Amino acid sequence: MTIEETEQEIIDEFELFDDWMQKYEHLIELGKSLPIIDTKYKTDDKLIKGCQAQVWLHSELKDGKVIYTADSDAIITKGMVALMVRVLSNHTPDEIINAKLDFIDKIGLKQHLSPTRSNGLVSMIKQMKMDALAYKVKRE
């Protein structure tokens, strides 16, 4: 599945919800189901500091594709993290670098990307792309 296809899948998934509560309940479930990051990667150098919620991000390159694992101490942030991992993980560095990621807006969770520094999400997306770029540069 391409990045766009996964984004569309998520948009369709969220369209089933009538109200914000169902949407957040889903997000919380996604957060809970995110595979737990290996504790050896939950170190300070993997930490993306938000003003409130913290995010840990680890990536590695396997067969030319970037695999992300991540975690957060806040469950809603973790749900958002799970969505980002689902969309971006297992794609080539080029695909990741060029991803528009406008699904967040389309599922009505844009406020989580506001520059309030309150959660580490904006920084996390930036870091995901930076990692991809680093792999691309290393490969070339």
Next chain:
Amino acid sequence: MTALKAIDKTTINIEKIRADFPILSRKVNGKPLIYFDNGATAQKPQQVIDRIDHYYSYENANIHRGVHTLSRDITIGYENARAAIQKHLNAANPCEIIFTKGTTDAINLVASSFSKRFISKGDEIIVSVMEHHSNILPWQQVCEEKEAVLKVIPINDAGELVLDEYNKLLNEKTKIIAIAHVSNTLGTINPIKEIISAAHARNIPVLVDGAQAVPHLKVDVQELDCDFYCFSGHKVFGPTGIGVLYGKEKWLNQIPPYQVGGGTIKTVSFEKTEYADIPLKFEAGTPDIAGTLGLATAIDYINEIGLDAITTYEHELLVYATEKLQKLQGVKILGTAKEKAGVLSFIVEGIHPFDIGTILDQMGIAVRTGHHCTQPLVAYYRVPGTVRVSFAFYNTFEEINVFIKGLEKAIIMLK
């Protein structure tokens, strides 16, 4: 918490008050706004909004400069605003009231100017664990520059200062004490008078950060005998960008200007500049004239309701909310001091404060979550942050009921 006698409900006309605040009738995320983030900033009554509007519409001119009527009139308006603040704080003289950008600006002013004159290597400055970053960082910077030492008054688990430890910190090297009147995270009302008298016994001046006190309590700077007292306009229902530094005349006369420029001088030549007397010595450049007028109007507004009535009513809100919160399973209140004002901080076991704030926001309930710019304090309690509910006199018992129901729902969702 000390139980105050039940208030005469007629002293607070809640419907009339709420009607004065346009924002309180708006909806957020489709729900009626419940604004419980007054510790961050308070909402503005129409009277304040109108005052600012009127100034820009019909009175705009620069102060202390022109001979023309507009300039003369607004200079009088500006100085009347100063006199209104003086009266409100019961300062001895209007020249002891300096207009600043806010509390942070006021503390920076004192830290910078006081240290230039009075702090040298090895001297000590005392703050407390519960200070807002704005009452830590300016002093930390002074300590770095001057090779002085920052000493910290500890707190007990209830969130009260340990006065015995404070008394032990005082010595001949102590040059100034900077302390919050009311904690922005815990709501603790500190025993400022005791702190000041112990300091004064050793001729040490005290700066009081009153940002969280002035909206809730009657403050009398002469009775407290504090040397400096500061607060922000926007937290007392006035505009942002304006604040107040009260300083005893004897101190303000002894410390040099903070920023210099237009308005701060008597005469200027390239050889020597003679600075103006206080307060103008500390008000460089064109000040926030509209802000001072709005602030004075906000102070009038508070006084019309009456601070005694406000304090009592808010205390009842606090007691009511505390009792309701305590009944919720897994909720732990941080800050259980005997004397509290305005603020209720809590954590819910196993749930990140950010998540609770996010869900409450969806319900139209505005609370603050995080460390509240008091990281050392939050670190003391070993939590990632708290959820903070902070009240103003326009909040209601019914809003607390809605909030409690919302919180219960959020906890179920997030568990």
